[in-house]
Amino acid sequence: MTLLSVENLSLAIHKTPILHGVSLTVDAGEIVAVTGESGSGKSMTALSVIGLLPDRMEAKGAIRLDGQDMLALPERNLCALRGNAVGMVFQEPMTALNPVRTIGDQVAETILVHKAMPPEQARARAREVLDRVGLPEERFPLTRYPHELSGGQRQRVVIAMAIALRPKLLIADEPTTALDVTTQAQILELLKGLVAEFGMGLLMITHDLAVVADLADRIVVMRHGEVVETGATRQVLAHMRHPYTRALFAASAHRVILPPAPPPEPLLRVENVVRDYRLPRTKLFAPPGHFRAVKGVSFTLNRGERLGLVGESGCGKSTLTRAILGLEPIQGGTITLDGDPVLSGNTPRREVRRKMQVVFQDPFGSFNPRHRVDRLITEPFHLLDTPPTGSERTRAIDKALTDVGLSPADAGKFIHEFSGGQRQRIAIARALITRPQLILFDEAVSALDVSVRAQILDLLADLCKAYVLTYLFISHDLSVVRTITDRVLVMKSGEIVEQGETEAVFSSPQHPYTQSLIDAAPVLPDREALLAELPA
Known part of the structure; x- marks a missing residue:
């Protein structure tokens, strides 16, 4: 079943084109990766889906999330959907978290803002989702502050905030770029597990084709605000019909040849x-x-x-x-x-x-x-x-x-x-x-x-x-x-x-x-x- 449908989306700021006829879909239980260089329009596409476009942005086309046209909804309705029907995991967790509030308060805040549960049940749900993302109570009580956690642990808190109300769609914008390899592997495994467990759709924004290859069911390659190639991940990486996709793959596998080092001194x-x-x-x-x-x-x-x-x-x-x-x-x-x-x-x-x-x-x-x-x-x-x-x-x-x-x-x-x-x-x-x-x-x-x-x-x-x-x-x-x-x-x-x-x-x-x-x-x-x- 199609959960998210982006149809012929075009964006412009002061008549400067940003996106040109972008189309993609995400099904329930499916992981779709959007990849490309910086400035290709990946993050702007993600922000369009969740309704966080900059002021004076002109949007044309359609974005339908579970049947609702996101571009036609007023801000009040979009606020009701954010965190409830769609969650967002940002690239830099330290800027996404409030440094003076405990992790328990911040995860529970998502629940309380939507008035989904009374405060005590919200705290219990916060504890439940923190346990689910690998932050058990004995080591990570709700009273911890973000500065007391590592980068990977803070990213897990941001993911817990995003899934607290079991959204149908999760958007992850470069969630592992600044993480070391073992932490990155853990976060990616966590995201795959959440998709399988909750049946949510995952829209993954990343420039790393090695991550895409092992994670995504389908891939959308973007360049200069346009989709240049899309399809099943293995099919796209095997055939790479567009020159830009081939260039990205070559850059990912790039090796340099260093000159010989001089005699040891x-x-x-x-x-x-x-x-x-x-x-x-x-x-x-x-x-x-x-x-x-x-x-x-x-x-x-x-x-x-x-x-x-x-x-x-x-x-x-x-x-x-x-x-x-x-x-x-x-x-x-x-x-x-x-x-x-x-x-x-x-x-x-x-x-x-x-x-x-x-x-x-x-x-x-x-x-x-x-x-x-x-x-x-x-x-x-x-x-x-x-x-x-x-x-x-x-x-x-x-x-x-x-x-x-x-x-x-x-x-x-x-x-x-x-x-x-x-x-x-x-x-x-x-x-x-x-x-x-x-x-x-x-x-x-x-x-x-x-x-x-x-x-x-x-x-x-x-x-x-x-x-x-x-x-x-x-x-x-x-x-x-x-x-x-x-x-x-x-x-x-x-x-x-x-x-x-x-x-x-x-x-x-x-x-x-x-x-x-x-x-x-x-x-x-x-x-x-x-x-x-x-x-x-």
Whole structure:
């Protein structure tokens, strides 16, 4: 039975077309994935279904949810349907949750707003759905706050809110993009289980074809606001009749070829590093406890080598990264760069700090939006004793932008004038401008869609050929780490449990934890195998 029917949907803002004749259907108990690059219209299609379009949006066509025309309903009726007949799971759970309200109150709020149950029954239902999404009462009481949960746990709370009233349709907008591979696998399995258990329809918005291949019954491929291909998932991935679908598949399977690393010469040495965090007192006069986030980690990064660091959220990757940068004090061990200690006591040494730069996950969040690009990428100059000025500074800016595939003319623009991939190129230009000896990439491509990610990885490979580029690449995306590093470290609960040549570790993992990470990672299906098993 058709639950959702989108027929010839066109949207425009101030007469600027956004969507062009989009049509799709979702049946009860069916998972339909909408995929495409950023800006293809995926999220706008989802927001149209739930009636959350921007002001002054002109919509034509029809959206029928269980027989009701969503475009014709007044806001009062749409409010009655949201959370009741249709639920929404957003990409970033921390922005979807209220930080000053408990998870129990937030899940129960959906029920109370619709006056579906009295308060006590609403609390009981909140407890029931939190248990269902894998947050049992003994570990996750209703009194917990969002900041006390991990990213995957917060996403489970958002899913609990969306299913509290057992909606007929669930819309999930990139619900696993920022999650590590094991948490992503758990969330995807949870969504599949909810569809099977409640018989709801699931409209999944994602750019990851590997996720789509294992999850969706049908796939809708969008580009520039249009549906370019649709059909049963295995049929579409086997035949890929549209060039854009083939391009997405190729970008998802993209591999880069790094130049050979030079002969081993130690650059960064991390020896028995320990990082403790103080915990609050459990009693008034009791001594404070300590949590050991990094437990005696040791490794060496050679000059010109590309080293990967992988592990689940909370394993200590980011804590270790901050310690290497001199942004975190350490309680034991030593960190040296080119023979010089990074820290003097607990204070970062400026003469060592200038030899390192970092590229963050969210380039927009790491830039001041009020400054132009020329000022943004020259921020590292403050570490230099004699920063370049005048024409020398201009030449440095022009070369940094040119090296990352941008134009010197971009120096006068603001960061909001660029796409996500271009912003990440600017972040890399900022890291390169002082010619550091070491660059740390902290989840630098995890928020990018597959085609932009492929471009950034190609850029890194080109930079490795142009410079003796040494970097530590921190990521939860195993497919990216496999293609962009020479060696890899696997971190679990603050310890390095396995390390070695990247291909050797991925092909023949020795530690059970490494094996579990590899098993959890979504994999693109083999096209030849799909063609062989499908009828001619």
